[in-house]
Amino acid sequence: VSWELTILGTSSATPAWERFMTAQVLRTTTQTFLIDCGEGTQYQFRNYKIKTGKLGHILISHLHGDHFYGLMGLISSFQLQGRKEPLHIHAPAGLAEILTVHFRCTQFFPDFPLQFHAIDQANGQVIYDDPQLTVMAFPLRHRVPCFGFRFQEKATLRKLVPEMLPPSFPFHLMHLLKQGEDVVFEDRVYEARRVTLPPRPPKSYVFCTDTAFFEPVIDFAKGADLLYHEATFMEEHAERAFYTAHSTAKQAATIAQRAEVGQLLLGHFSIRYQHLNGLLQEARNVFPASFLAKEGEKWQIGAD
């Protein structure tokens, strides 16, 4: 089963041209993540019939309003929908303060467990871990502390070729073979490289917004199946991109190319661009497997 990414918002700063504020839902085998939560995210959940039952973790990249002003409304609505499951919020520390003031002033406190996890400045901080995947936060270069996220499936197992094994072959030895170890059974050696097929490559997704062109991202995005990288501007506005700590489409593509990712998804578009083909062409000149993020579109990440 592949992971599924649903784009809910691609506009930077303010709504324009039917584009919403940043938000994405990543559904993995074990967990569903909401990444950023701009104003209107709960409307988009309804527009695209996003199921929230398995949504346990919300990740907020940074504390600019267009990336989190939808959070309080979403939490309120979860409460009204009778949510019981715990909700984990990962964000720069200031957000805890904002949530606390809201809860106190509105006299609304969720009945479901709400746990806040501060993302600090550490490089490559693991903020989520389960038997199937980890999520790592890493620093971007923006005007306020800002983090990218890498969703990394753990090493997958080799595949058994059943006809290579006797019917009585025990399960615990099968598991060792899947992990790539050779085993002995009834005086015979079974070599993993002979009786199993190589594992499929682990899935990975990397989310980078907001950020100026920032070379350390290349390592964190290395080899990802899909990289979402902000492309607020075109090269003709490179100076403005630099000044506001955003990227151009060409810069996003340069990161994608040097990180050798599978595909690049551009987003966080400036309201100055009604039509986005210019950004797409600029990126494709550097990295052909570039695409435009669009509200409501789904991306499959990895395949079994």
Place this chain on the structure above:
Amino acid sequence: VSWELTILGTSSATPAWERFMTAQVLRTTTQTFLIDCGEGTQYQFRNYKIKTGKLGHILISHLHGDHFYGLMGLISSFQLQGRKEPLHIHAPAGLAEILTVHFRCTQFFPDFPLQFHAIDQANGQVIYDDPQLTVMAFPLRHRVPCFGFRFQEKATLRKLVPEMLPPSFPFHLMHLLKQGEDVVFEDRVYEARRVTLPPRPPKSYVFCTDTAFFEPVIDFAKGADLLYHEATFMEEHAERAFYTAHSTAKQAATIAQRAEVGQLLLGHFSIRYQHLNGLLQEARNVFPASFLAKEGEKWQIGAD
């Protein structure tokens, strides 16, 4: 010129059935007001092409999220649009604290003057006054401090009948006649009741949400051209209305009838009602001039 009310949201608590969170724009001759600012208000501004140039005052009825979670996004967007004009926010005091924490944590401070005015518990507090109209806040009965608003045009002037006056008649005496005073000019008495027509009735609009059935509202809504009153539930859920401090459609109509308003506009509908005809019929049984508020619809208040 009549006043114009544009409905931007009619849902209670959470979005449903294409209904947005509470927000309305009232355009008067001198000033434009935004009344409540639920999440998504700035999207509705775009959807309905609301001009914000003359929008100088935002009134927030109470600090439940569905009535103000769109405020921070709107302020941010005003900044991005280059707003220079002052913005006045009238709301229960806690909102100042919420705004302050946001500004500090997001490191965003508007460049235009932003002035906060706390609405306190006083009965009939005048929160806005200009030569043409006043706005009064008055208490409702809800689970947190909550205020209704009465927009009241000031006494209008009588109309001169020019052919009843000599060509040389001086302006300052005309003004006295318009105010209803008799004057003497060139040894002749001009009686206001003879040389002028009665003034047209002053316009008035009253906004009441959220509130349980609350008799003091009747006085504050007295004779209004238009009353917007919440009707979260139908009578069959009267107990739930009481428990949550909301009104039924019948209760809203009872207020309208006893306040002898011109028309009643129902809003703040519970998500349990996809179709609203039941609420409308229930209200019309008590007060025939009842109507349903609907996103994007405009209401003309008063006529010249």
